[in-house]
Amino acid sequence: MAEPLNIALAGLGTVGSGVVRLIETNADLIARRARRPIRIAAVSARDRGKDRGVDLSPYLWLDDPAESATRPEIDVVVEMVGGSDGPALTLARKSIASGKSFVTANKAMIAHHGLELAAAAEAAGVALKFEAAVAGGIPVIKGLSEGAAANAIKRVYGILNGTCNYILSTMEDTGRDFADVLADAQRLGYAEADPTFDVEGIDAAHKLAILAGIAFGTRLRFDAVETSGITGVLAADISQARALGYVIRLIGTAEIDHGPVGGGEERGLFQRVRPHLVPCDHPLASVDGATNAVVAEGNFMGRLLFQGAGAGDGPTASAVVADLIDIARGEKGAAFSMPSAELEALEPANSGHRMGRAYLRFIVPDRPGVLAEITAAMRDAGVSIESFIQKGRGEAGGEVIVALVTHEGPEAAVSEALRILEGTDSVARPPLVMQIIGA
Amino acid sequence: MAEPLNIALAGLGTVGSGVVRLIETNADLIARRARRPIRIAAVSARDRGKDRGVDLSPYLWLDDPAESATRPEIDVVVEMVGGSDGPALTLARKSIASGKSFVTANKAMIAHHGLELAAAAEAAGVALKFEAAVAGGIPVIKGLSEGAAANAIKRVYGILNGTCNYILSTMEDTGRDFADVLADAQRLGYAEADPTFDVEGIDAAHKLAILAGIAFGTRLRFDAVETSGITGVLAADISQARALGYVIRLIGTAEIDHGPVGGGEERGLFQRVRPHLVPCDHPLASVDGATNAVVAEGNFMGRLLFQGAGAGDGPTASAVVADLIDIARGEKGAAFSMPSAELEALEPANSGHRMGRAYLRFIVPDRPGVLAEITAAMRDAGVSIESFIQKGRGEAGGEVIVALVTHEGPEAAVSEALRILEGTDSVARPPLVMQIIGA
Numbered sequence: 001m002a003e004p005l006n007i008a009l010a011g012l013g014t015v016g017s018g019v020v021r022l023i024e025t026n027a028d029l030i031a032r033r034a035r036r037p038i039r040i041a042a043v044s045a046r047d048r049g050k051d052r053g054v055d056l057s058p059y060l061w062l063d064d065p066a067e068s069a070t071r072p073e074i075d076v077v078v079e080m081v082g083g084s085d086g087p088a089l090t091l092a093r094k095s096i097a098s099g100k101s102f103v104t105a106n107k108a109m110i111a112h113h114g115l116e117l118a119a120a121a122e123a124a125g126v127a128l129k130f131e132a133a134v135a136g137g138i139p140v141i142k143g144l145s146e147g148a149a150a151n152a153i154k155r156v157y158g159i160l161n162g163t164c165n166y167i168l169s170t171m172e173d174t175g176r177d178f179a180d181v182l183a184d185a186q187r188l189g190y191a192e193a194d195p196t197f198d199v200e201g202i203d204a205a206h207k208l209a210i211l212a213g214i215a216f217g218t219r220l221r222f223d224a225v226e227t228s229g230i231t232g233v234l235a236a237d238i239s240q241a242r243a244l245g246y247v248i249r250l251i252g253t254a255e256i257d258h259g260p261v262g263g264g265e266e267r268g269l270f271q272r273v274r275p276h277l278v279p280c281d282h283p284l285a286s287v288d289g290a291t292n293a294v295v296a297e298g299n300f301m302g303r304l305l306f307q308g309a310g311a312g313d314g315p316t317a318s319a320v321v322a323d324l325i326d327i328a329r330g331e332k333g334a335a336f337s338m339p340s341a342e343l344e345a346l347e348p349a350n351s352g353h354r355m356g357r358a359y360l361r362f363i364v365p366d367r368p369g370v371l372a373e374i375t376a377a378m379r380d381a382g383v384s385i386e387s388f389i390q391k392g393r394g395e396a397g398g399e400v401i402v403a404l405v406t407h408e409g410p411e412a413a414v415s416e417a418l419r420i421l422e423g424t425d426s427v428a429r430p431p432l433v434m435q436i437i438g439a
Numbered sequence: 440m441a442e443p444l445n446i447a448l449a450g451l452g453t454v455g456s457g458v459v460r461l462i463e464t465n466a467d468l469i470a471r472r473a474r475r476p477i478r479i480a481a482v483s484a485r486d487r488g489k490d491r492g493v494d495l496s497p498y499l500w501l502d503d504p505a506e507s508a509t510r511p512e513i514d515v516v517v518e519m520v521g522g523s524d525g526p527a528l529t530l531a532r533k534s535i536a537s538g539k540s541f542v543t544a545n546k547a548m549i550a551h552h553g554l555e556l557a558a559a560a561e562a563a564g565v566a567l568k569f570e571a572a573v574a575g576g577i578p579v580i581k582g583l584s585e586g587a588a589a590n591a592i593k594r595v596y597g598i599l600n601g602t603c604n605y606i607l608s609t610m611e612d613t614g615r616d617f618a619d620v621l622a623d624a625q626r627l628g629y630a631e632a633d634p635t636f637d638v639e640g641i642d643a644a645h646k647l648a649i650l651a652g653i654a655f656g657t658r659l660r661f662d663a664v665e666t667s668g669i670t671g672v673l674a675a676d677i678s679q680a681r682a683l684g685y686v687i688r689l690i691g692t693a694e695i696d697h698g699p700v701g702g703g704e705e706r707g708l709f710q711r712v713r714p715h716l717v718p719c720d721h722p723l724a725s726v727d728g729a730t731n732a733v734v735a736e737g738n739f740m741g742r743l744l745f746q747g748a749g750a751g752d753g754p755t756a757s758a759v760v761a762d763l764i765d766i767a768r769g770e771k772g773a774a775f776s777m778p779s780a781e782l783e784a785l786e787p788a789n790s791g792h793r794m795g796r797a798y799l800r801f802i803v804p805d806r807p808g809v810l811a812e813i814t815a816a817m818r819d820a821g822v823s824i825e826s827f828i829q830k831g832r833g834e835a836g837g838e839v840i841v842a843l844v845t846h847e848g849p850e851a852a853v854s855e856a857l858r859i860l861e862g863t864d865s866v867a868r869p870p871l872v873m874q875i876i877g878a
Contacts, residue, residue, distance in 0.1 A: 022739050026591055032656060032777045033588045131586075137740035139586025146585075147570075147578025149472045150760035152465055217471060283746065286725060300461050301576035301757035304747040307722065309740065318740035321589030331770050338471045 008068030018313030137315025151298025162290030257349030268349025352412030447507030457752030576754025584776035590737025601729030696788030707788025791851030
């Protein structure tokens with residue numbers, strides 16, 4: 001048997017402890033598949049005394065994780081500390097500069113600093129891998145960068161945040177409202193005490209930016225992801241959508257946008273995270289609970305779907321150790337499927353010319369003339385209405401919920417209609433706009 | 440840019456022409472991803488004159504494909520000739536022996552001779568790759584052997600034959616009978632003129648044996664796959680199943696079997712291809728038409744699903760070229776996820792102790808006493824009946840269709856009941872037995 005691959009684990013939270021447990025449980029299998037053992041040579045975390053449910057006494061404890069970047073016996077540093085900057089980024093830079101391969105589950109850091117770290121890894125001749133950063137246990141980074149490598153990918157989209165999907169599918173099953181289900185999710189450990197990154201779509205945006213870079217061979221532009229979350233989705237929206245034959249899912253979509261039809265050469269990078277209406281017979285509609293799913297459309301392979309556990313210690317550890325096995329096997333593939341200097345710099349697309357159907361929902365005062373004002377705005381902006389639903393009274397305060405579905409048309413027209421309505425008495429609160437996904 | 444990877448294509452049918460088209464269309468992208476161009480250095484096929492919709496004049500034509508195994512400028516031979524033995528196998532052996540890497544879409548050859556070829560490839564220090572052999576454009580071999588490599592895989596199952604799935608889902612949508620839909624499928628090109636390999640489950644069994652070897656790290660045992668096809672499935676079975684909340688799919692399942700509960704150390708390899716009842720809310724139930732899907736269950740990652748186009752020139756070419764990109768990148772991973780000498784030799788499992796629910800359907804004479812005879816046989820064999828459905832008259836000849844669903848119990852009891860009934864007047868024709876998949 002060849003020499004072991006010596007790894008240092010930095011961060012021993014849920015994921016870190018999961019990695020220890022996996023490497024211990026599946027040690028023989030890993031050695032057969034990797035053709036050498038994977039050996040935990042050092043561990044570090046903030047609090048040495050904390051009970052993590054795994055026995056850490058066999059492993060060298062480092063008080064300072066940065067030490068793992070410099071110890072000569074370490075081959076790979078595994079970062080599970082979290083945070084886009086701070087100690088995680090310092091450790092990444094230092095490890096790579098010291099000639100260590102670097103594996104991380106840190107989507108925020110890769111979304112913000114992935115290009116810099118990839119270039120550094122290439123210069124140092126080491127691997128930078130982050131399968132666990134996107135969609136937990138689903139090998140989607142490998143699937144896109146290797147499995148689908150022969151294809152020009154036209155579009156990649158999916159359900160990238162388990163917390164939001166759990167909340168939306170629970171709202172759907174129970175008819176309860178967002179705040180109520182979120183509180184439950186927090187109690188059950190499906191949502192963080194501070195759920196902002198999840199429910200505002202930021203976590204999904206991190207993952208989408210990473211997927212887009214790999215799928216299209218473009219430089220990461222997390223800053224250019226149009227992001228909105230699920231905090232504005234009402235139980236009423238879910239029941240409306242259901243009545244129309246749809247479910248609501250937080251979908252991240254990325255596409256190379258070719259500009260308006262006949263509009264010339266301008267290519268742009270379209271990236272959006274937003275709740276969408278998904279037809280009930282679409283594969284993403286049956287993705288419930290904390291499950292994640294990613295669809296990629298290639299010019300030869302057609303539509304490919306990956307689905308699995310998007311979070312949790314076991315699935316995330318599975319992805320981390322898959323990266324380690326690749327490194328043990330000597331595979332140092334480029335972090336973003338091609339050398340970072342080859343990645344194309346694309347400007348964000350203007351989404352106004354994108355064609356599609358949309359669901360618009362307003363909370364309006366319960367008085368005559370409101371519907372006339374909304375429909376007039378639609379007409380003036382050139383938005384054609386496919387169906388119009390006025391619900392009964394809202395929860396309180398003499399307000400009613402009004403929802404409509406548009407015919408296929410440019411997004412710019414919908415934006416224009418909303419601009420006309422902005423600040424009028426008819427629309428007291430910001431409306432909710434959700435695109436409708438085709439079958 | 441590095442030196443091109445020079446490939447020779449043997450066989451220019453649908454898949455071979457698709458590979459030519461893909462390599463031409465996506466040449467720049469492939470070179471960026473592979474870090475070197477992939478160059479078609481030679482082509483060969485039976486009939487030089489045939490119009491294949493691609494211009495072959497830029498490529499060296501070899502009258503004898505075997506020549507590609509010996510020409511020094513060729514790095515990789517790509518075999519798309521087909522057939523488990525004969526010219527394809529000769530070419531494989533010769534190419535590998537001559538130090539060429541070998542890529543194939545040939546599931547029959549890999550199912551029968553994969554171990555021999557893998558050992559030869561290891562000895563020669565070349566790659567043997569066959570992503571296109573299983574599930575067309577879905578990178579499931581990579582997904583299992585690399586993406587899921589950190590896991591002990593407990594079970595792998597899925598829809599592995601697009602022709603059968605097309606036929607079953609069309610029967611479901613139209614209420615028509617097997618022979619009728621098959622004839623249509625042949626006319627539309629979804630089924631071969633001789634459909635035996637597809638409809639009898641042999642093609643799915645080839646793929647299952649390959650997946651099982653990779654998933655479990657066991658030596659391939661195609662000979663040990665319990666195989667039955669879909670020719671016995673009636674329109675009446677599909678409507679019965681639907682009434683019970685199920686659809687019928689041809690499912691291949693492989694599992695490491697640990698013997699009867701408390702039954703000691705004996706581990707066996709369970710492999711079966713058979714039509715199954717799948718609950719309507721199971722992810723495999725919504726897999727329609729020629730789509731394929733594979734589920735793998737790992738001890739850390741949980742349940743992982745891959746879904747996509749299972750056949751066709753584009754998807755299959757996508758898988759072939761993904762293998763070529765891996766080789767161009769210098770990745771020579773073991774064919775079955777670990778060196779062939781490490782693969783465990785497991786005997787076929789005895790399926791009798793397997794617990795589950797089953798759907799049994801009989802065609803019986805329309806006379807008193809038949810139901811009593813069937814239920815007595817069930818009682819005597821210890822099979823507990825959950826629901827019993829007697830349909831109206833059959834198509835002809837005074838026969839009726841009788842179906843029942845058993846409670847959870849050992850498969851051996853069902854087999855014993857059928858043995859008791861065999862040759863009695865009550866069961867004139869062989870019954871259909873389908874296992875019911877849990878949610």
